[in-house]
Amino acid sequence: MTVAITGATGFLGIHLVRELLAEHDELIVLVRSSGPTALRRLMRFYAELGTTPAEVRDLRTRLRLVPVDLTAPGLGLRPPAFRALADEIDALWHSAGDTDLGGGLADLRRTNLDGTRGVLALALAGERRPRVYHVSTAFVAGRRRHGTVEEDDLDDSHGFENFYEQSKFEAEVLVRRWATEHARPVAVLRPSVLVTDRAFRGPRPGHPVGILLRRMADTVRQHQEPSTGRGSARTEVRVVGDHEARLNFLPVEKAARMMVRLAASGTTGLVDTYHVVARDDVSVLLLTGLVERFLPLRIRLVSELPAPLSALEFATSLQPALAGYLLHHRRLDASRTWSRLGGTAGTSEPSPPRIDLDYLSAAMRRPPLLGASD
Template sequence: MTPASAREREILLTGATGFLGMELLHRLLTRTDRTVLAPVRAADDAAAEGRLDTVLATLLGPDAGALRHRVRAVAADLEQPGLGRSEAQRRALVAGVDTVVHCAASVAFTLPLPDARRSNVDGTRTVLELAALAPDLDRVVHVSTAYVAGDRPGVAHEHEGDVGQTSRNTYERTKLEAEAVVAASGLPHCVLRPSIVVGDAHTGWTPAFNVIYWPLQALSRGLLPVIPGDPGGRADVVTVDVVADALLRLACQERRTGTFHAAAGELAPTAQDLVDLAVGHFGIEPPRFVAIGEAPDIERYAGAFLPYFRVRGSFDLSRGRTIGVAPRPVPEVFDTLMRHAVRARWGRTPVARWEAQELRAAA
């Protein structure tokens, strides 16, 4: 391992193998000269480097080799106290780190609360304890979710934390709890709260076809003749480029404090808007909205996602706009998102990020 004194200051990025983490990693390597340390869940450091090689091949294709020297991976389990390493090892690990970006999380909506806490709360605490060992720490950037606002009407403001809201699931609850852990850490920090992150606005690329993609896939196949829910409910979706660009600014530009939404805000489409777009794109028969309880089979199958299609609130973007959050209306990007989803067979035939870029350039 190269001594920290011989390396440039590093950005420690958790979640580098996940969707948002991959997008930030791509930006760090192609838009900055920063070096990156990526803790990766793996049996050992060699296996961690192997996982990173796979990520870089997906992101950069033939250009991966030229940038490989600027990122290193280490085996780490964020759910283990101290990452499963001694304090001396942890200190050596972060000796050259000045910025920590914590993207890693479990985004499963249905985990039992103890399991969700282990991933999202204990994992955050472990990362903060690691950050505190970095002698030159400048900032921690914590990725949360706008949906910590919970199930409530009205505008959710960026300065609000726990105001007694009801969480829809253990994901929202534990991300709210994790924010409290960050706030109590005493470390210089800021928080980015994305809403529902979908593919890139320009290429449609995503490796993760979940949340809104599931009902859209079912609609495209004529498998949703009825939709249990509220046609006027809003689904706040934001393209990943908007979120990753904001995250890059928080990580690499002047240090900021506080909380920032990366969301559609007032541009969030209604459930009816999404259905109308799908009907137009796929040429299908319009489904019918029905009351909750009238389509029990569908509700059992899609119950975890349905609450996100009947939200009556919205997210304030006052602070988000100061870091460049400028969401595009969903009708402007919908066809691009769906073309990529179909090309990738909704995740069954993955398309690499660099390939999606080449396809766009050739179009």
Template sequence: MNILITGATGFLGTNLVQRLVNENHHVYLLVRNKQKLEGVYNQIPHHRHDQINVVEGDLLDEGLGISPDTAIQLKGKIDAVYHTAAYLSFDESERDLVFNINLKGTERVLEVAKQLQVKRFIHVSTAYTLGESTEGHEKLHSIDNEFVNAYEESKCHAEHLVMSYKDDLDVIIVRPAIIIGDSSTGEADTTFGLYGILRTVQLLKKRAERKQDKQSYRLLIERDTVSNLVPVNFVIDILALSLTSGEPGTIYHATNPNPPTNGEIFKAIKHGIGFHQVEIVSYEDEHLITEEEKKLNQPLEVFKQYLNRSITFDRTNTKKLLSEVNQEDLNMDEQVLLRIIQGFMKS
């Protein structure tokens, strides 16, 4: 197929391009800066580079900034669109920009898809469009919910917008949870979620080695809460299946059926990084931590709502999709977690 992709230079997008090209598809990558494509090309065998086509444009521009000549060339030629581009910021001061990119930008991509006579539109959202609820269903969540941040809210609005185009396009929404590295190699190119914790523990290790002390450091994380970590290759599996076997008008949760507890994650972190002078304590005991420890916890504050709330995700549609093609579901054990952490240490 000929497939247009937004967000191709991101962590998820780069992995998606690699999969699609290896499956003999031709990809058209919407990019604002061609120099950012170097990382994409580096992941693709040289003999497949001719399957990559660059489309200069910008999510913030009307018509995505695609030139009229290019639009004419692409009309009727693109079989599917993967819209993976998004602005991931929890900073409330950036609310307008977040909505402009994640909602208005999505509208621009949808309109271009219509104009190019694209058949299938696969929208990458997030499993956290459910607001402050603890149960996520594979259906649209209310835009009137209380949201943790503007990012979640903008993605929820964007989902409603995408579904409103279902009479014009075969729309599918894929909702990944917290994306981590490849389950086989541990490789990752992201600084979000788990990697914020890994960086914090790594810095504590260096600090302890420098000071040559045996002090134990406490981080505020609920031990028994589960964190829905999902390897990037599993998310790519769901995205690839959505192209060939996905049901139009359907939402798929690319989530972990058996997510680890924070206690299990932290056990793997201490083992993988080789640093045991750190422990996690409940927010109930926040009054016990020192001023020094409070400063150490500040980088984790942005992830507080994700590290300390167990969410159950319905996966009926996802399980059906996997079973139809006889593909195994995600099984992320302790060894996978260790590979992810070792992949972080190598990078």
């Protein structure tokens, strides 16, 4: 079986590469940059996953890198090359995406919507009718903050917390429509917030929580008034949130294993949608506690922001990684996921790590405000 993947150098993608290579001898990797540049980056990231030097060297023969532009007609390839590529593929994993929670809609659509359209065109052009595995997000549920989100739910009536969610929602709509129009099976994989406790020594794919810390550090640096106190004085920042709210955090390593196992479990319908989530949610206080551990802030959750706001409070209220998410009480149903995985991981699967403040902190570096980039 010939498997192709996009987004291989991403936070999730590099883990998918590892899991897929455990099942297949070779992968076709669709990359944005030149082959040699992307290969060096993949090898560097792969080494950070605890792989052996021999496994890293083997990437040179086990990965076939094809530079493409997902948003261009024919992926930017000449028609014969595009068709030849399409004719090789038996399974196509689409993990590439723009995860910028603060991005503009046009830019996010270019990657998340137009890029998905390009992947589907590749899947349609091949004679082997490859199965498509589309990595979406549980946050296509948007601003629905209460109740249970079922795996087949795809509803925009609640609106969205940011344009990232909207662009991923639109991409899912496109995937479902494509599957119906062409009678082609698709698996939609919706991970929750992906995290890790693995600290990379060098540059690494964007860690979602690390990105939040960097942005918060930038906000503090730009808007915090100079301290008149001594020592470790903290600035209190009021943020709209609920102490009882909860989010779903899942180790990225486990998410990749779950996705590849789900792919191996076969097809149940035309569009199989899976919530790739942890069984238990965590308190949003874990997120605010992480901010407090790395930045000189004291976060106070309030039901609404009273006037007047400090410049720092106003800027923090606009942070797309905080605004709205500190009010989430919804539950992500994963009945289909657990059913396909046999109820849960079996005895051969290690127990999931406890996601707490120490777990999240282990992967973080000091943000720019405190001396280094994440």
